[in-house]
Amino acid sequence: MPDQSDAAQAAAETQQMLVECRALLADDHFVYISGDHGSGWVDKDAIFVDLQRVRQLTQLLAAAVRDLKTEILCGPATGGLIVAQWTAYELGLPAVFAEHTQPRTSQQLRGEFTFHRGYDRLVTGRRVLVVDDVVNTGLSVRQTVAAVQAAGGEVVAAAALVHRGNVDAAGLSVPEYRYLMEYDIPDWTAAECPLCRAGVPVNTRYAHGQDYLDAQQQRAADA
Ligand SMILES: O=P(O)(O)OC[C@H]1O[C@H](OP(=O)(O)OP(=O)(O)O)[C@H](O)[C@@H]1O
Numbered sequence: 246m247p248d249q250s251d252a253a254q255a256a257a258e259t260q261q262m263l264v265e266c267r268a269l270l271a272d273d274h275f276v277y278i279s280g281d282h283g284s285g286w287v288d289k290d291a292i293f294v295d296l297q298r299v300r301q302l303t304q305l306l307a308a309a310v311r312d313l314k315t316e317i318l319c320g321p322a323t324g325g326l327i328v329a330q331w332t333a334y335e336l337g338l339p340a341v342f343a344e345h346t347q348p349r350t351s352q353q354l355r356g357e358f359t360f361h362r363g364y365d366r367l368v369t370g371r372r373v374l375v376v377d378d379v380v381n382t383g384l385s386v387r388q389t390v391a392a393v394q395a396a397g398g399e400v401v402a403a404a405a406l407v408h409r410g411n412v413d414a415a416g417l418s419v420p421e422y423r424y425l426m427e428y429d430i431p432d433w434t435a436a437e438c439p440l441c442r443a444g445v446p447v448n449t450r451y452a453h454g455q456d457y458l459d460a461q462q463q464r465a466a467d468a
């Protein structure tokens with residue numbers, strides 16, 4: 246376990262890098278992959294285009310998980326895949342990814358994460374670290390954990406660059422959960438969203454706003 250001053254230093258460095266690339270968005274109306282809504286968004290796409298920054302962030306994450314005696318890393322595609330691969334490189338370990346190949350439905354913005362490409366065989370009997378870029382409701386990590394366990398892997402922990410403040414290790418179904426920084430911005434289920442009630446337009450440039458509006462239209466057409 247990294248000591249507290251190292252963790253505080255890593256959080257400060259992470260926050261500074263995310264502010265520099267304008268990845269921390271607030272005071273708007275976003276739709277998340279879980280279907281929840283919120284006023285903030287961690288724009289990981291602004292991080293991933295700068296490989297020096299990805300390298301620095303994943304060096305910090307690697308330092309935070311080095312003691313876990315992991316044998317292989319696994320992330321949900323797409324953001325988790327990128328962070329899992331770069332972190333694995335820093336640790337000198339292999340990495341695989343889970344992906345959602347089922348199409349989006351009018352009820353769900355995406356399908357479930359499962360293994361393809363024979364990657365299930367690479368986690369069988371191994372100590373696995375599940376890695377995501379941002380953990381919000383934890384749905385993506387939980388589905389990835391379930392895929393690893395179904396394949397006979399042992400999940401030792403989950404790790405992320407950014408924790409949105411909504412879930413803990415128990416909620417992720419993992420023994421330990423480590424992250425570099427917390428960005429705790431309000432979010433709600435779609436039904437309880439005060440921004441919807443106030444008529445604030447959904448942001449369609451970032452996050453999943455456009456898919457949400459398309460699905461709404463589809464439901465109206467199906468009714
Ligand atoms: O904790 P959760 O509620 O599951 O939310 C977090 C997930 O949402 C994002 O993925 P997203 O589907 O937005 O995009 P991506 O395909 O670019 O990773 C992010 O990369 C995490 O995987």
Ligand SMILES: O=C(O)c1cc(=O)[nH]c(=O)[nH]1
Nearest residue numbers: 277278286287289379381
């Ligand atoms: O819940 C999500 O989908 C999510 C939230 C967030 O802040 N950033 C992100 O990339 N995904």
